[in-house]
Amino acid sequence: GAGVSQSPRYKVAKRGQDVALRCDPISGHVSLFWYQQALGQGPEFLTYFQNEAQLDKSGLPSDRFFAERPEGSVSTLKIQRTQQEDSAVYLCASSPQREQYFGPGTRLTVT
Amino acid sequence: QQQVKQSPQSLIVQKGGISIINCAYENTAFDYFPWYQQFPGKGPALLIAIRPDVSEKKEGRFTISFNKSAKQFSLHIMDSQPGDSATYFCAASPRSGGSNYKLTFGKGTLLTVNP
Numbered sequence: 001g002a003g004v005s006q007s008p009r010y011k012v013a014k015r016g017q018d019v020a021l022r023c024d025p026i027s028g029h030v031s032l033f034w035y036q037q038a039l040g041q042g043p044e045f046l047t048y049f050q051n052e053a054q055l056d057k058s059g060l061p062s063d064r065f066f067a068e069r070p071e072g073s074v075s076t077l078k079i080q081r082t083q084q085e086d087s088a089v090y091l092c093a094s095s096p097q098r099e100q101y102f103g104p105g106t107r108l109t110v111t
Numbered sequence: 112q113q114q115v116k117q118s119p120q121s122l123i124v125q126k127g128g129i130s131i132i133n134c135a136y137e138n139t140a141f142d143y144f145p146w147y148q149q150f151p152g153k154g155p156a157l158l159i160a161i162r163p164d165v166s167e168k169k170e171g172r173f174t175i176s177f178n179k180s181a182k183q184f185s186l187h188i189m190d191s192q193p194g195d196s197a198t199y200f201c202a203a204s205p206r207s208g209g210s211n212y213k214l215t216f217g218k219g220t221l222l223t224v225n226p
Contacts, residue, residue, distance in 0.1 A: 098212060
């Protein structure tokens with residue numbers, strides 16, 4: 001069946017621009033996670049949704065980061081006024097219970 | 112504070128050999144320990160996972176060994192193949208539900224299997 005999909009796969013933004021990253025989870029998965037993966041590092045937790053409710057946003061690095069999942073399915077991670085330190089791969093994972101299934105990620109490069 | 116420590120950082124193994132990657136954790140609340148495989152340009156793919164109520168779990172050529180008292184777990188890849196060349200991540204999450212299921216990852220091990 002279809003896995004987790006993310007778009008765009010690559011995004012180049014000039015410093016100060018806003019970006020929006022999309023995640024389409026596996027159908028029926030209640031839980032959705034966003035992670036940030038810096039080059040050569042393991043993914044780090046950003047935020048968690050249970051259906052449409054954002055229950056944990058403790059990993060968001062600043063108030064420039066905002067995520068939503070209005071209908072409990074597709075989720076969008078928005079980064080306002082991008083900075084160079086935001087350059088990373090942004091991964092989305094959906095989960096039926098404990099197992100988390102990751103999408104291919106969006107590689108964001110801020111120039 | 113790095114809650115999951117992974118070693119080695121890189122590993123080179125000959126085809127047919129055994130690859131061993133180790134992880135240690137600090138948080139005693141962790142009760143779910145998955146391993147992920149990641150190829151360049153791809154997202155992490157779940158390989159195998161273990162709970163602390165068992166000491167070993169095997170799936171095909173992949174085995175997790177778990178030592179609860181030492182707070183360590185390891186991935187063994189038997190009969191390693193060039194196609195296994197990838198970055199491997201261990202991870203852990205605590206027993207509470209909801210957002211507590213967020214994974215804490217190790218820093219990864221780059222495995223190269225030479226033909």
